[in-house]
Amino acid sequence: MIRIPREEFVARIARMQEAMAEAGLDGIMVYGDEYRKENLRYTSNFWPIFERGACFIPRQGEPILAGAPEGEKYAREMSAWHDVRNVKEFACVSVPEEIEYPLASFSSFREILADTLRGGTRLGLVGQWDIPAPILERVKTAAPGVEIVDAADVINALRLVKSPAEIECLREAGRQACAGYAKLMEYCVPGNTEYQAAGAAEGAARMAGAEGINFMVFGSGPRTATIIGRDTDRVMRDGDMIMAALAVQYQGYVATVEYPFVVGTATDEQRYFLKVLFEAANVQLTYLRDGVVAGEMVKAVKTVFAKYGMSAYDVYPPMHGIGLAEAESPYPNEHTTYMFHAGMCVNSDISLFGHPAGSNRIEEGFVIGQDGPESLTPLIRDLCAQGAEV
Numbered sequence: 001m002i003r004i005p006r007e008e009f010v011a012r013i014a015r016m017q018e019a020m021a022e023a024g025l026d027g028i029m030v031y032g033d034e035y036r037k038e039n040l041r042y043t044s045n046f047w048p049i050f051e052r053g054a055c056f057i058p059r060q061g062e063p064i065l066a067g068a069p070e071g072e073k074y075a076r077e078m079s080a081w082h083d084v085r086n087v088k089e090f091a092c093v094s095v096p097e098e099i100e101y102p103l104a105s106f107s108s109f110r111e112i113l114a115d116t117l118r119g120g121t122r123l124g125l126v127g128q129w130d131i132p133a134p135i136l137e138r139v140k141t142a143a144p145g146v147e148i149v150d151a152a153d154v155i156n157a158l159r160l161v162k163s164p165a166e167i168e169c170l171r172e173a174g175r176q177a178c179a180g181y182a183k184l185m186e187y188c189v190p191g192n193t194e195y196q197a198a199g200a201a202e203g204a205a206r207m208a209g210a211e212g213i214n215f216m217v218f219g220s221g222p223r224t225a226t227i228i229g230r231d232t233d234r235v236m237r238d239g240d241m242i243m244a245a246l247a248v249q250y251q252g253y254v255a256t257v258e259y260p261f262v263v264g265t266a267t268d269e270q271r272y273f274l275k276v277l278f279e280a281a282n283v284q285l286t287y288l289r290d291g292v293v294a295g296e297m298v299k300a301v302k303t304v305f306a307k308y309g310m311s312a313y314d315v316y317p318p319m320h321g322i323g324l325a326e327a328e329s330p331y332p333n334e335h336t337t338y339m340f341h342a343g344m345c346v347n348s349d350i351s352l353f354g355h356p357a358g359s360n361r362i363e364e365g366f367v368i369g370q371d372g373p374e375s376l377t378p379l380i381r382d383l384c385a386q387g388a389e390v
Contacts (some may be wrong), residue, residue: 010079026120038324069104109142124151142164173255178379179204198231214247238264241358262361288373294332
C-alpha cells in the first residue's frame with residue numbers, strides 16, 4: 001500500500017527541530033482539527049474526527065500527540081508517535097455541553113507544555129489562524145511567562161518541495177480523482193441531475209481507494225458562472241456547459257481535477273471558448289520546469305487570454321501548489337519572482353468566468369521536473385490535449 005513511512009515522519013520532525021534551534025524556539029505546538037488538518041497530518045499523520053488535536057514537538061526527542069478520548073484508539077492507530085494523550089479542551093467540537101468520559105484519562109496543557117518546553121520559554125505555534133481563541137487562551141494560561149510566536153514558516157518551508165513518498169501519494173490521489181471524473185462525465189447527460197453526476201463521481205473515487213472527498217464543485221448551464229458552488233437538483237440539458245471540480249484525498253494528499261465540457265452538442269461559440277482554455281493550459285505546460293520564474297508562467301497564460309480578448313474574464317492566478325491541502329504554496333501571480341524547483345507539486349487553475357459563451361476552468365496536477373512536468377492526472381491531460389486539436 002502506498003503511504004508515508006514512519007521514517008519520513010521522523011525525518012520531518014528532525015528537520016523541524018533543526019529549524020527550531022535556529023529560530024530560538026524551545027518547542028512547537030502544531031494545531032489541527034477535522035477541517036484544518038494539513039499541518040497536524042504532516043507532523044503526526046493524525047486526522048481528527050469531530051475532535052481537535054495538536055502535535056507538541058520538543059527541541060529533542062519524540063513529539064507528543066494530544067487528542068480527545070472518543071478518538072484515542074483511532075489516534076493511536078494513525079499516529080506516527082507513541083505518546084498519545086487526551087485533553088478535555090479537544091473533545092467533541094459540535095456541542096456546547098461538557099461531555100463526561102468516565103473511562104478516560106486526561107492530561108492538562110500545563111503538563112504537556114512542561115514536557116515539551118522542558119524549562120524553555122519560547123513556544124512556536126503552527127495554526128494560529130485555525131485554533132479557536134478560547135483554546136489559545138487556555139494554552140497561554142497553562143504556560144505563564146512563555147512567549148508564543150508564529151512558527152508557520154518552519155513547516156511551510158518543509159512542505160514546499162515534496163518527497164518521493166509524497167509524490168506517490170499525490171499520484172495515487174490523481175488516479176482516483178480521474179476514475180471519479182470519468183464516471184462524472186458518463187453521468188453528465190440530458191435528463192440527469194447535477195446530484196446524480198456528482199454522486200457517481202464521488203462514489204467511483206471512493207471505490208478506487210480514496211479516503212475522502214474534499215469537495216465537489218458543480219455547476220451546469222447558467223450555474224457555471226458561480227465560480228464555486230455545490231451540485232443541486234437541476235436537470236442537465238443538451239448544450240449545457242459543465243463546470244465541475246472533484247478534489248480527492250488519499251493518505252492526506254489531495255488531487256483536484258476539472259475538465260470543461262458541454263453536455264451533448266456544443267455551439268461554435270462554446271467550442272471557441274473552450275479552445276482558448278485548452279491553449280492556455282498547453283502554453284502553461286512549457287513553463288513547468290526547474291529554474292523557471294513562476295511569474296513568467298502567469299504572464300504567458302494571461303497573454304493567451306489577451307490575444308483572444310478575454311482578459312476581462314480572467315478572475316485569479318492560473319496555478320497553485322498541492323499536497324496535504326487542495327491549495328497551498330506556491331501560489332504565483334504575474335509579479336512573482338521566485339523560481340519553480342524540481343519536486344514542487346502544483347495544480348493548474350486555468351479559468352475564465354462571465355464570458356457570454358459560458359464560464360469554466362481547467363484543473364490538473366503536475367510534478368515540476370528538471371526538464372518539464374509529469375502529469376499526476378493523465379485523464380485530464382489527455383482530454384485537454386485532444387480538446388486543443390478539435
